[in-house]
Amino acid sequence: MKAISVLGSTGSIGTQTLEIAREFPDRFRVVALSAGNNLDLLVEQILCHGPELVALADADRLTDLRQRLEALEPGRRPSRLPELVGGADGLCTAAAWGSADLVVTGIVGCAGLLPTLAAIRAGKDLALANKETLIAAGPVVLPELQKSGSRLLPADSEHSAIFQCLQGTPWADTARLSTGVPTPGLRRIQLTASGGAFRDWPAADLAKATVADATSHPNWSMGRKITVDSATLMNKGLEVIEAHYLFGLDYDHIEIVIHPQSIIHSMVELADTSVLAQLGWPDMKLPLLYCLSWPERLDTPWRRLDLTAVGQLNFSAPDRAKYPCMALAYAAGRAGGTMPAVLNAANEQAVALFLEEAIPFLAIPQLIERVCDRHRVDHHSDPCLDDVLAVDAWARQATREAAISLHGQPRTALPA
Numbered sequence: 016m017k018a019i020s021v022l023g024s025t026g027s028i029g030t031q032t033l034e035i036a037r038e039f040p041d042r043f044r045v046v047a048l049s050a051g052n053n054l055d056l057l058v059e060q061i062l063c064h065g066p067e068l069v070a071l072a073d074a075d076r077l078t079d080l081r082q083r084l085e086a087l088e089p090g091r092r093p094s095r096l097p098e099l100v101g102g103a104d105g106l107c108t109a110a111a112w113g114s115a116d117l118v119v120t121g122i123v124g125c126a127g128l129l130p131t132l133a134a135i136r137a138g139k140d141l142a143l144a145n146k147e148t149l150i151a152a153g154p155v156v157l158p159e160l161q162k163s164g165s166r167l168l169p170a171d172s173e174h175s176a177i178f179q180c181l182q183g184t185p186w187a188d189t190a191r192l193s194t195g196v197p198t199p200g201l202r203r204i205q206l207t208a209s210g211g212a213f214r215d216w217p218a219a220d221l222a223k224a225t226v227a228d229a230t231s232h233p234n235w236s237m238g239r240k241i242t243v244d245s246a247t248l249m250n251k252g253l254e255v256i257e258a259h260y261l262f263g264l265d266y267d268h269i270e271i272v273i274h275p276q277s278i279i280h281s282m283v284e285l286a287d288t289s290v291l292a293q294l295g296w297p298d299m300k301l302p303l304l305y306c307l308s309w310p311e312r313l314d315t316p317w318r319r320l321d322l323t324a325v326g327q328l329n330f331s332a333p334d335r336a337k338y339p340c341m342a343l344a345y346a347a348g349r350a351g352g353t354m355p356a357v358l359n360a361a362n363e364q365a366v367a368l369f370l371e372e373a374i375p376f377l378a379i380p381q382l383i384e385r386v387c388d389r390h391r392v393d394h395h396s397d398p399c400l401d402d403v404l405a406v407d408a409w410a411r412q413a414t415r416e417a418a419i420s421l422h423g424q425p426r427t428a429l430p431a
Contacts, residue, residue, distance in 0.1 A: 017307065020047035020068075020115035020139075022106065022130055025056045027238055028121030028144040028170065031300050033060060035307060038315075043307060047112040048097075049105070049122070049130070052076070058083050066097050070109040072126070074101025106130040111137035117307065119170070120145040123240065124363055125356075125407050128152055132400070135165045142306035144170040146253050151356035152403045153260040167192055167261075168306040173206050173254050174261055175302030176280035176293035181262075183291055197263035203284035204264055206254055207274040208333065209234045209297075211245035214275060218337040224376040226369065234277040234297045243366045247379055248333060252344020253362075256355050259348055266348050271341060273331045278320070295320055339380040347387060352396040353406045354387065360410035361386040368414070374422050381421065386413045 019036065023029045029050070036043040045064035050057045051072050061069060061084065071077055077099050084096055100108050110118055110130035118134040119142040120127055127145035132152075134141055136159060143149075148156055160167060169175050169192075181198060212231050213221060229246040230239050237245070244250035251271050258269050272282075277297040284290050295301050296318060304313060333341060340362070347358035365382040368374045374382070390410065395402045 016044050017042060018044045018046045018114050018116045019307065020049075020109055020112050020118045020134075021045060021121065022049045022110060022119060022127065022145075023051075023121030023123065024048040024060055025050045025053040026121050026123065028119065028299070028303070030056075032119045032121065032142075032303055032307070033064065035300060035304050036064065039313060042313065046114045047109045049109040054080055054083060058087075061097060062087075062091060062093065065093055065095075067114065068109055068112055069097045069099050070105035071099070071101045072103075072106060074105065077101045103129060107133035110134040111139065115139060117142060119303070119306070120148065123238065125151055125360065125404075128403075132156065132159060135159045135163050135167075138163045138165055140166045140168065142168050142170045142303065144303075146171070146257055147359055149257045149260040150253050151359045151407060152400065153256070153355070154352065154398055155400050155403060157260065168309055169257075169261060170302055170306045171254065171257070172297075172299060172302045173281040174258060175305055177204055177258065177262060177283055179293045179305065180281075180283045180291040184285065192261055200286045201262065201264065201283060202268065202286050202288075204258055204262060204269045205272050205282040205284065205290075206251055206258065206269065207272050207277070207279050207281055207330075208248060208251045209245065209277045210273045210275055210333075211248065211250075212242070213246050213337065214273065216337075218334060221337065222375065222377055226372060229369070229376060233275075239370055240363070240366050243369060243379075244362070246376075247340040248338035249340035249344060249362050249379075249383075251333075252341045252348075253359065255344055256348040266345055271333050273333050274329065276325060276328055278322075278325055278328055294322075340383065343380060343383055343387065350394065352394055353398045353402055354390060354394055356398075356403050356406050357387055357390045357410040358383060360407040361414045364411045364414035365418070368418050374418050378418070378422060382414050382417050385417045385421075386410050389413060 021029050021032050036045050045066050047068040048066045049070035081099055107130050110133040118139045120131045121144050125147045128147055131145060131148045169178050212229050230242045232242045232245055255269050279292045279294050282290050282292040347354040361383045365379040369379055
């Protein structure tokens with residue numbers, strides 16, 4: 016029985032993790048949950064899993080949550096209410112909860128960085144679904160992992176695929192993950208990308224892309240922000256930076272390949288030119304289950320992959336004119352230090368502006384490039400945590416200022 020803490024329990028990663036816990040009640044026990052604003056769903060999760068602790072990002076809503084739980088009919092009310100905590104400190108408490116064996120980090124954005132560091136410092140193993148932990152703060156996180164001995168298991172489908180492929184080599188050793196040391200015999204990583212909502216659009220048509228267009232993913236059901244990242248291919252650029260920190264390869268040996276069917280989730284090329292790939296239906300539950308059950312594999316009733324039903328697998332190089340965010344991510348990764356944190360924050364803010372319809376779709380890479388260029392004079396090559404948090408806040412403000420400069424004051428307030 017493995018005890019798990021789920022950070023971001025009402026989001027996509029969190030809800031799928033809890034589905035797995037329900038399917039395997041003899042293998043996984045939920046001891047802590049953290050959530051944002053969806054109290055209706057959170058109450059149902061508390062009733063289903065009976066956690067010892069629940070954390071709310073907004074401490075002001077703790078009273079509301081407590082009243083909802085106390086107002087339940089006697090037949091539904093849990094015999095023991097969970098301990099309730101709130102705010103940033105509360106999220107860190109859930110991440111470092113004493114009885115947890117594994118922490119699933121499903122909080123989106125840099126909001127997940129401090130709780131993830133808290134889990135690492137508490138010596139917890141992590142199922143990492145929060146890209147920003149390594150992208151924004153790789154130089155800070157790697158030494159913390161080495162100090163604590165925590166094992167970081169990638170929950171992203173692409174990085175999980177790479178990790179699973181490497182389990183089939185003589186060098187399978189999770190201690191190598193996030194050490195900055197290349198895995199022996201690993202020559203190249205190929206990250207597969209669906210191509211997102213605009214993979215079949217001519218680049219010239221992107222100027223008229225709407226929010227509805229950008230948030231309609233052809234293969235995956237994901238949150239709005241990550242779906243826009245898929246449309247710009249920034250999600251894959253961020254995964255390149257994450258793969259660099261996870262597996263120790265330089266950026267010249269991490270490639271992006273467009274694969275519309277999303278059946279091959281990534282590939283590794285070994286020293287003898289052999290290529291290993293991990294295949295499966297596009298379903299985030301599979302990489303999450305592998306994180307939860309590692310080093311075992313659990314028998315599931317899930318639909319088996321039938322390649323005869325798939326029919327064919329296609330691959331192509333990404334169109335650089337259509338996906339300028341890809342080049343921005345590689346440039347930020349090569350610059351290192353605080354530049355990936357600025358890239359990530361600028362992207363988060365630009366996507367938020369686009370989703371608010373304050374800027375057009377093509378302004379996303381335009382704003383990111385402008386903010387990254389401004390940061391060059393203040394770039395830190397060996398940042399501490401305070402440096403990362405400071406440039407994250409600066410980049411968000413700089414992106415809002417650039418948006419007003421280029422596109423004028425929006426009709427509604429810019430999201431902070």
